Amino acid sequence: MTAATWLEVLDQTIGASVVHHRPDLAERLRAKRAQLLDPQIRVLVIGEANQGKSQLVNALVSASVCAVGDDVTTVAPTIVRYAEKPAATQLLHDGTGAEPQRMPLPVDQATNRGGDAVTTEVRIPRKILAAGLVIIDTPAIGNLHQLRAQSTFSALSGADAVLLATDASHELSATELELLRHVRRSCPTILVALTKIDLTTRWRQIADRNREHLSKAGIPAAVVPVSSALRLRAVAKDDEALNVESGFPELIERLRTDVLPVASNPSSRQNFAAMTGTALAELVGQVKKELAARPDDRNSPAVAEYMDAQQKMADLKRRSAKWQNVLNDEMADLIADLEYDLRDRTRRILREVDRAFDEADPAKTWDQFEEWLNENLTEAARTNFDWLIERSWWVADRVAECFPERQDLVPGTVIPSDADLDPGDTERPRLEKFTAGQKVFSGLRGSYGGVLMFGLITSLAGLPLINPISIGAGLALGGKSIGEEGETRLKRRQQLAKSTAQRHVDDFFLRFSKDCKDAARRIQRGLRDHFAELAEQLQQRVADAASAAQRSAQAELSARQRRDQELRQALTQLRELHGQITRIAGALPASSRNPLEISA
Amino acid sequence: MTQTVDEAVWAILHEALRLYQDSPRATSWLRHHIGRFDSPLRIAVAGRPGSGKSTVVNAVVGDEVAPIEVDGPVFTWYQDGPQPRATVYMRQGPPGEPPIVRVGRRMDIDLSGFESGGMTRIVVDWPARVLRDATLIDTPPIADEISEQIAAEADALLYLTPQVHVMDVRYLQSTQDHPVARAAPVNSIMVLSRADEVGGGRIDSLSTAKQISRRYRRDARIRGLCQNVVAVSGLIGQAGRTMPEEEYQSLAALAAAPRAQTEELLLTADRFTRSEHVLPVSTRRELADRLGMVGIRLATTLIRQGADSRTKLASELVQRSGLNELRDSIGRLFVDRREVLKARSALLGLDVVLRMEPRPGAAKLVTDVERVLAGAHEFHELRLLGGLLSGRTRLPEELGLEAQRLIGGYGTDLDARLGFDREPTQAEVQNAIYDALARWREQSENPMLGSAERDAARVVVRSCEAMLI
């Protein structure tokens, strides 16, 4: 398949979404379209303060494009991309989210921005960039300037790869590992550049230790030792041996082998195909519904319609048994599935709880654990309940299919839209020392780029977040054997916390699953009443229709047929598109390699 | 007659001991605190993993005594003693005394007789000048239980960090999160450690690091959390303080070689330790470990510039490492203020008993504690200092700096408070005090100042009055 075809399919699907009044789908697809059309591969260089991020970017492109300094230096991202002629621009955002204003800048001043927190874009003619590689230097994460780190976090979502710079003078810290765990969620490829290896004899050990840390943390990332200082010197002196010693040829090779194929990998395309497919399926469903809602009268002279009405009357009687069966069966299935689903969700939560309290001390973390638990239970309940609602509508559809004509939609009152999702109060386990910490935690939550901070809280990142004095107090008073006693006390506390959580989750399960079952039964009753009435009305109406047919049928027929025709055509077109997109998805793995050129 | 703060606290501790005599737990705890009250100040050296804690301990002590490599988190205490001696405390079983000797400037300890992983604390007696003023505690990397133990055992804190990270700030904030700690705030000095690494290998990195520390001293997010920020290269300081003659000779040989050749050799750590050279590889490795690349570059440069003996080079290195500044800060901000710091720890300890074993008779103790915290001038000084440092209390610029000085922010002895950098005459001292007193009395009535500022001025007046006695 050529690119034009998938783009055509995508554009037609966007068009169809607009025609069928689905601006939401159109919007989603448009965003995807923009991303797919951007051939650039964005590599974000991140890390904590002073780890040599900016110098790494400079060394990668063999040019001084980013400011380098001893104190906190980088205050805003620098975007380095390809151009035939060097150019630099400041991107001034006005805070409204609109496109930034572009201010050209003399190239030689691009690295002297002083304290301006303004994104700079530098374009230079470098072979490494020519294939669409965009390298972005970012402000340090974890230093005191949190606002700057925010911009790094927001950039993360658009990155094809992340290059973490970490100084060879130390092993990866708890906070760096936590950062990578966070990155992993949104970014397929991570590389770790171990920088400044010219300064320490121990870099080999550090590299090995870092590999251990990464594999223990489950982060698939290669560690590449480099020295930007050597690389820049090698470039200045045109010294190939020194260049090899700098480690940069290997880093660039890694970018070629690890970053480019993944970034240009069809997985994103497949993702797009799935997305388009789903959109099309939705549209098909919608059109079908519309079609089904129209009486099927291929041949409807007035008499035919009258006879038809008679026919239908007989039909209705036959079907009335059927719809009741469908309703009962489907609802029984639904209730069983719901319970299974809720059981599964709560079980997963309990597993998390167990895992958490194998490590954590409930005395220190209960409050925020409780919040976590309630959030998760609420979430489980919400999903479970949403599912009930969705399935109920589906059941209603299935039942409605049993009727010869789909007349009315099921009234909204039959299927509720909201449930009481409050998981209730956890009965606080009666344990000693269940104080401290709250304030510290709520203080933390408000800062430091949200998501990352949450990650840090859950693992505590090896650092104290609890008031050490008040806790230390109890510890100290116990005297010498405290270590041992503390251990068993901790075990007991953890056990107690686990069983309390277990009890709470069980209570919640019982209560909520009963509520859900009740709701399902109410829905079932509602549907039964509704359809029973419908059946009756139908009979009545079919009889009425027979007489009315003669008057109105003729006029209506032609109009209906026209609209019908339109819908059927639309349906055919949508199905056609769906077929195409399926073919594209199937053909994708073959068209994987992107012939990108990169050189050391 | 007014009591000094240590007298007041001493009295309260004994009062508590009487009240709790029927509780063995509280009694032993209080005895422990009374004993601690009379023993030297304890300074914990703390920080994240690899921040250079053990190296800074060595640099301050002047001998290679740290780290003692053992499994698991072990607190190592270094205290003054006539002979090297060590006591190892175990999780289970009685403490033991491992063989320990001094070899040159190094400590040699044999822990083979102890179950690895079972040790909780090692107390080393070591004859060294600084340890007479204060006990140093080398701590495991900061983590929950570690920080609890630091809070429980140390009177003051040297907090090391090579790069100020939000986590460092959180930790320092957490150490002040206690009513008593708030009433007697800031017992810490922040050390920007591994300062030689700041400049990416340049030999001026240490002076750059000093500038950075000055910036942090003014940073609103830091200054309320510590009394000073000092940049220190523990490694270079330690090398300076413990340099043997052979090491000097090796460095001198490097300095004597043609400059271009040495520079080429020192281009990278790998080249320095792996290429062909007259100095044996093992010597070069040792140099790299002991001084780091910046240290070697700096040392050879200093030798070329005229540091032509071991002593001269050593003292230049120590001077540049920031170690002198650190020791000066420890002296002025911790050692000179040890009574308040120890009173603070004792009140924190007493607070534990009052909270863990509340009883009706303790009400008077609680009021006594509050009275000391609220009344003792030393705590007023600390609080004002904390307020001025953090910016909670604002005085017009000049006044603010003078107030900090007069209440002992730069040192509590007379000269430091009055700002003399030379030996003043008796008359000069008297004049300076009366001048300050008059000025600050005026401020304490100054209608242009808010009431918080006038209160601050009143504290300064009290400090001046105290100097007259």
Ligand SMILES: Nc1nc2c(ncn2[C@@H]2O[C@H](COP(=O)(O)OP(=O)(O)OP(=O)(O)O)[C@@H](O)[C@H]2O)c(=O)[nH]1
């Ligand atoms: N010797 C040596 N020094 C380096 C190397 N890379 C960076 N540096 C030095 O490390 C210091 C920090 O470098 P930067 O590139 O500014 O570090 P950064 O991570 O961008 O710092 P911030 O932007 O402030 O977070 C500078 O003094 C650089 O000269 C290297 O490979 N070798």
Ligand SMILES: Nc1nc2c(ncn2[C@@H]2O[C@H](COP(=O)(O)OP(=O)(O)OP(=O)(O)O)[C@@H](O)[C@H]2O)c(=O)[nH]1
């Ligand atoms: N370049 C340089 N290296 C240092 C400095 N201080 C320590 N190091 C090195 O860093 C490593 C760790 O130093 P330590 O002093 O043991 O650090 P620590 O904080 O006690 O380490 P942990 O107790 O394991 O947390 C050692 O290899 C030291 O040689 C310094 O000031 N400069």
Ligand SMILES: [Mg+2]
């Ligand atoms: Mg930078």
Ligand SMILES: [Mg+2]
């Ligand atoms: Mg150590």
